[in-house]
Amino acid sequence: MKQQQKSVLDKSSQILSKSEISLFRNSLKQNICVELLQDGFHRSFSEIFSLLSSDVDRRAVSDPGSAVALQTPLEEQWDKLETMRLHLRRAEQAEDTGSWTAVCDQRLVLGQYFWALEDLWLGLHFYHSCADREQGGRSRPATEARAGMADIYLQLGELQRAKQQAELCLHQAEEGGWLDSDGRPLRLRALRALWRIYGRLAEAPLAAEDHDEALKLLHEGHSIAVQSEDKRSESEACYRLGLTYQRAGDCDTAKQFLKSCIQMYDTLQDADGLGKSYRALVKSIESEANTDDTLQCLEKMADISRSNGLQPSLADALICLGNIYYRKRQYQRAGEYFLESFEVLCKLEDVSLLQRVQVLLASARAHSLISQHSADVGASWSAALRRLVVWKETRGRQGPGTESLLPGTNSAPDQQQF
Template structure:
């Protein structure tokens, strides 16, 4: 083992150690002395220390509740309380929404919306009803499960969250198949709710299938009554009539025959609903469809049915609409006189009701028919009415249309007189044509002014010859004597 060396001694005899050299030069001014704490600050610090000691120590769970998100803590509570199915459904909904948001991209409207995981009120609502539904499921109480899910569907429907409301309406329908003892009433409600949701999404054929199932259950239990007093059967007929009308109108341009079949179904269910107004409207649409495919007689049958309904319900607007449709149908069949009769009735009804738009339309249609028949005086009269009414309404499109038609009818009206004046070729006729080119006024029916009879000039007295000078008289007398 090596021996320990003795310490090195300095020349002065003391042990050599490490000493910090003193700073050189003046102080830099960067270092500041510690701030002196006054009495007031000491009292504040003392009070803070006392309050800190009075606060209880947080547990691990309490600490995590502050550190984690609201959604995370809510899911933990559901799991700790044993609601595993509720947690799974909520977690799946949140995940599905996030996936859809990512799929739509940053430019989509969904990207700017608040996600479900950040909406605390909705999360609390979901937790409450999902856990209640899970408890009811454990007790095999499917009716309570249905009602809790239905509450969630209605809640999200009221907030405008269609995605979640549709989800819970579908789960209500799934749950209703397990409910026994109500005769299928809740199942009928489920079919209606899902059908209405599909209709709002534009899935009309799928909606019609659900409304058909709703109808099948309702027709077997005509005693079922809704809160508004209508039976389930009537409500099912109304919904089927509406959805088949929508389908028929959408197929009108592509396939008129199939469109007609759907409109027939709509009319059938409207009649079955015992709603006179709905039946009349369905008859009107069906009549127009028949008229478009050339079956005028069948069209008139349904259109007259609609007119009778409007007369019974004293619907002046409907009467005018029915008269207009019937007039058009007669016009297509070449029965113009009957068409004029119904248009005259259309004018009368709209004048009584004060419905200016309908009156303008009626006058316009009458003007067209009279113009086609060569009855230009009447055509001009009705086009003038239509034009003036359009001006009073400020309807620019109608103003332009009726202005042109009024001008055409005026031209037709003047054409005969113009042609007659050209054929005459007399001076007065040509003078009137020149005046017409300047003023464009219809004066062709005015009689020509009678020609002025020129009086013969009065006979003038014989002129006296001026006396000749004396020299001329002498010369003339000499000439006479010489002769």
């Protein structure tokens, strides 16, 4: 009897209920919608159903080969549907009890969850549903949602909407003194977003050569960057102003901003920033034909690039130094810089630039030899005469190899590199 009872119990435990069977028979969309309706979360059901319908419409009007058309339908993505179900249930429960900040918290979490490019439309939906609420719309999570919307609109290139949301975020953050989810002041986050937005707004007038309008926007961005207490943003704002003044032909003002930028990048120990700032400063100084300052600036740029392993920047600085000394007819010094740049470019395997530097090096070395030979011809001492005799006796036996142009090397460079 006991064995028979155990057998019956084992068989009954293997029988699935209707709800368990439906999990296998029905789609993800149907299971989640049915569960929400059965548990009484009608508003959550309506919202998810509406979003699923919007996804179908988006895919229907998109081009066949577009990114939207190639995405997996939202109704087939279990993790996203389950995340929406979970947090919308919690939001509806909080709404039923009048806990408006808790409602915004749950919707903020959903906005932050949908951060990938293909999901930005969902992120915007939940951010808006958090920030645009009549109850709770000025709470901490609603204010942070505006910062999230500013970031998304900036990413999508909708700059005026991004600016509007960042300004609203800044206003609400200053009123409430809010911190974001990571414990950082929301006011500073809004200021950094505004700085990026003004930088993007300046791109259109710059492309149209409207320097006055671009400078107006960049100055506004610079002022915001200073308020943001972020030295990296402030240094980048100075750099952009310096470049714009340079393009406008005001090299004196450009130098002022670039020098300020260099000081900040130096404090931040940002080698890349220092390299590009010195490169821009060189252009402003060169326009004044101030050779000494240009050389000093290039030497500093080369030192920074050399010590931080910035090989492309180092090659640029060395070539510029070589060209300046070449124009000054100091061919020996020019050859030294061209040779060092040649060695750097060999490591970078930049063939086109390597060929150019090879020609520059050969020209500088040839001029150096000609200058030395001419000086010996005009000299009256015995050492000069001996050098002329040696040169005359050996010139016919010297091959055309590259070793005669590369002081300090024992063999010609591999011709396959060129």
